[in-house]
Amino acid sequence: MASPLRRYRAGESLEDYCRACKNDRLHTVIAVDSDGRPLRVSCGYCRSEHAYRGGPRVKAHGATSQTGHTGHSGHTVPAASREATHAPSAPRSAREGSAPPSAGDGFPLISERERTMPRMSADSSVADLELLLRRVIREEAGVSTVTPADKWRGGSLVLRPGTPGLQEKAWPIETFFHKIVMLRNRLRTLEQHVNAADLPDEVKVKLQSYITGCYGSLTSFNVLFAEDEDQFKGSGGE
Incomplete structure (x- = not known):
């Protein structure tokens, strides 16, 4: 006999899939039927709000649900349908970095060009520890997949000394791009926290002006982004 569904109230916590984080996260219930x-x-x-998506994408013990689940609309969705939508066909660390992104796609969170150590042996239990660690660290740091301008794909960031004879330093452009995206995401999160904080209006306005100033200082990096909505907006923006 199936156990009855739990009844939730606003303010309670549950686990759900967050598309902004691209991961299962602990959420706070805002509204119930x-x-x-x-x-x-x-x-x-990340404090983003969204409709309840029926629970975590992957169970805590690593196995997906074998039975259907009930979404917020009340309709039961078969487990096979969920797995076809959410379950990856191959390990993510193997997919990312194995093939270059096509035009219009975002940089993968990890890429083969960023490797600094030889590939791990085939008998290892983890396909590639270095790329796996890079992905985990970036996901937990709030890096999200953002589409770069096509002209930067495969490019490098080069620091060339003005003194003759000194060696220049170069990094894959995606390494620098991910740092810019992470900084942008953290500024946006900070802005959301300021808006939601119980502070006097004059304090909020002052903090907002500082954040807007940070955005304005970073508009030079907008040349890296393919989409206007991903760019930094200073005091002259919307």
């Missing part, structure tokens, strides 16, 4: 089913939740990591 008359039967106590969550309708809208807020991610406890």
Whole structure:
């Protein structure tokens, strides 16, 4: 006999899939229906709000659910349908870095060009520890996949000394691009926290002006982004 569904109330916590984080996160329930089913939740990591998506994409023990689940609309979705939508066909670390992104795609969170050590042996339990660690660290640091301008794909960031005879330093452009995206995401998160904070209006305005000034100082890097919505907006922006 199946156990009854739990009834939730606003303010309670549950796990759900966050598209902004691209990961399962702990969420806070914002709204529920008359039967106590969550309708809208807020991610406890990035603070983004979205409709409840039916729970975590992957169970805590690593196995996906074998039975159907009930979404916020009340319709039961078969487990096979969920797995076809969410379950990866191959390890993510193997997919990212194995093939270059095509035009219009974002830089993968990790790329083969960023490797500094030889590939691990085939008998290792982890396909590639270095690329795996890079992906995990960037995901936890808030880096998201953003589309770069096509002309920068395969490029390098080069620091060339003005003194003759000194060696220049170069990095894959995606390494620098990810740092810029991470900085932008953290500024956006800071802005959300300021807006939601219980502060006097004059303090909020002052803090907002500092954040806007940071955006303005970083507009030089907008040349890296393919989409206007991903760019930094200073005081002259919308």
